[in-house]
Amino acid sequence: MTTTTNAFHPIPLPTGIVFVDNWQPVNPQPYRVVMGADPSIDRRDVKVRTSAIQFADGRIDDAHIEPQAIHVDDCDWPLTAAQARELAAVLIAAADQVDAMSEPTGTVDA
Numbered sequence: 001m002t003t004t005t006n007a008f009h010p011i012p013l014p015t016g017i018v019f020v021d022n023w024q025p026v027n028p029q030p031y032r033v034v035m036g037a038d039p040s041i042d043r044r045d046v047k048v049r050t051s052a053i054q055f056a057d058g059r060i061d062d063a064h065i066e067p068q069a070i071h072v073d074d075c076d077w078p079l080t081a082a083q084a085r086e087l088a089a090v091l092i093a094a095a096d097q098v099d100a101m102s103e104p105t106g107t108v109d110a
Contacts, residue, residue, distance in 0.1 A: 011058050014101035016050070023056065030056040031065065036097050038073075041086050045075035048090045050100045060101050068101050070094045 013020065014034055019032040036050035052068040053061035060068065072093065079087065 011054065011056065012053060014054065014060060016097045016100065018110070031061065032100075039090050041079070041083050041090065044077060044079060044083055045073070046079070046083075046087060047073040048087070049073075050094050050097045050101070052098070064078050068097060068098045 008021035016036045016038045018036045019035040021035075023030050023032045031053050034052050034054050038047045040047050047072050050068075050069065051071060053065045055061065072091075
């Protein structure tokens with residue numbers, strides 16, 4: 001189990017999260033940005049990553065601050081058919097991750 005120290009009690013991370021930002025001390029409910037992995041497409045700079053806002057009580061924001069999202073950082077180069085299929089698979093996996101973000105894992109970040 002992964003833990004770190006902050007002013008809040010240990011909060012389970014959403015499924016698939018690989019990056020956790022610092023807590024934002026906002027009233028009435030502090031929050032932090034959590035992000036999923038950003039796989040790249042073979043030989044291209046296209047990156048896909050997911051993000052969400054997690055409140056100090058463990059809930060994921062339902063778009064009050066920012067909705068759960070998929071970010072695509074694109075490149076200026078064309079994709080081959082194989083790279084386009086790879087991008088499609090990565091986007092579907094990202095959509096699945098966004099859908100699963102409200103399900104906490106056993107990983108805890110304090």
